[in-house]
Amino acid sequence: MTGSEVPTPFRLAYVPGVTPTKWVRVWNERLPEVPLTLIPVSAADAADVLRAGDADAGLVRLPIDRTELSAIPLYTETTVVVVPKDHDVAGADEVVAEDLADAVVLHPLDDTLEWERRPGVAAKERPATTADAVELVAAGVGLLVVPQSLARLHHRKDLTYRPVSDAPESRVALSWPEAHTTDLVEEFIGIVRGRTVNSSRGRAPTPAQPKAKSQRPDASGAKRKPGAAGGSTGKGARGGPGAGKGAKRGKPRRRS
Structure with a gap:
């Protein structure tokens, strides 16, 4: 690029x-x-x-x-009912749909909750948006049942919300x-979905790095060089690189 x-x-x-x-x-x-x-x-x-x-x-x-x-x-998401702070519902920890039976419950055109039977009394007109419906709740026109995130999005100091335990969820x-x-x-x-960067799906995984050859310390604590036999690296070490080709091991001589 x-x-x-x-x-x-x-x-x-x-x-x-x-x-x-x-x-x-x-x-x-x-x-x-x-x-x-x-x-x-x-x-x-x-x-x-x-x-x-x-x-x-x-x-x-x-x-x-x-x-x-x-x-x-x-x-x-949890479903909640948005009400004025001085409404009776505001004093409860949670409500059921039946608790809203006598209240006007607004049904905005952008609502996505799937009800078999909507709670409350239907308003004469449907608000165009959830934001419009919140304004009507603040004006005392009715109540509003929405996903909790929308209640938070349109939060007002004069309104509050409570969970509706038997309402459909979003x-x-x-x-x-x-x-x-x-x-x-x-x-x-x-x-x-929470996959890691090295997941088999998505981007190609990061290639594994080759492991370094381990170097074991000798008796003195110094690390042995790769390929060295025993602890000695000098010429003529038994079996080491200094040993002559075909060299024979002799018998030890007695001390006189």
Whole structure:
């Protein structure tokens, strides 16, 4: 690569409430030569962005339209109800859906929770976004049931939230166009799954370094040179390099 060439970035889309920071940090450590570009998208638009090729992969909320897309579930979030701080629900550690039966519960258009039967009384109109719904909760119009990360994202000092123990949970997944499972996509899959840099999938493992030959110390504590026999290296040492070819071992002479 010449100095004028700019590497193509890896484009990662992500929906509100999802925090890709830790995975981006690992990416930058492993592939410093490939920039990673973050693309914020709405939960409703995430699948279309991936199919259109406007991102290489995306952190999305399930369910999504899986047409032409692959997806790997990553984790599941607790579901909470967002209420004013002075609401009765704020005094409980957690609630069940039945506790919300008499309350107006807002249902924003970008909601991804899958309910068999939604709790509470439906509002006359659906807010366009979760952010709009939070503003309506603050205005006393109703309550809002969302994944906990969205309650944190839209936190206000006059609001709080409590877990809803029997509510459906939100699943976060990594998704990408099935026909474009590139090496960089595989690399990011390995990162979110916690694979090490030397994993068999993803980047090529670091080659093993040859081990140095061990050098055992002789009786004096000095390390023996490779190939030397016994502790002596002088000429004529028995069996050593100084021994003559075909030399015979004689009998020791008696002292007179």
